């Protein structure tokens with residue numbers, strides 16, 4: 314069992330959220346009980362995740378995608394009311410970390426994805442984009458199969474890159490706009506979560522393989538790593554709940 318405030322202080326120390334200009338508040342978004350025994354982690358604080366956390370007897374939920382995004386309706390009504398009401402009724406805290414959890418050198422989504430995909434020498438390339446090498450060169454088809462097996466989801470592959478993929482760059486989530494960072498570095502293949510219409514043309518015309526591997530699928534791993542580290546530091550019961558999302 315641990316104090317909510319001690320857990321928050323520890324995450325502040327590890328993730329340093331104050332260093333980020335983000336699209337949503339990082340840290341405590343909804344305050345619940347003071348003491349925490351059970352921590353549930355998930356990608357997005359959807360109704361399904363909150364309901365599943367209530368069933369698990371959660372005292373705290375930790376997610377990558379929380380609430381109160383810039384530009385959204387500030388009123389608490391409809392879908393947002395139902396989610397927050399369920400949290401408040403059950404005295405569950407909601408903690409959300411967005412960019413600090415993409416970027417972190419150990420617990421970050423990008424760093425964790427390298428382990429899931431078996432990418433060698435993972436290191437930052439520029440901005441939030443990371444780079445590394447495959448253990449052995451793969452054909453574009455074989456690399457697509459590798460992604461599907463590792464992430465349990467078939468990726469969308471576009472673009473005309475080299476016949477063998479050796480170097481890869483990646484950024485989890487809606488990071489298709491960073492494909493230029495991989496191009497500038499002469500990388501064979503770029504992976505992100507989502508794709509946009511122009512991404513196809515860029516990949517075809519600039520000679521790079523692009524894989525849209527799923528926003529949800531690529532961002533499952535940072536929050537699990539952080540949750541596990543907190544469980545060990547504070548002796549919490551920790552459960553990751555995967556509410557699947559095909560996007």
Ligand SMILES: [Zn+2]
Nearest residue numbers: 486487528532
């Ligand atoms: Zn995301």
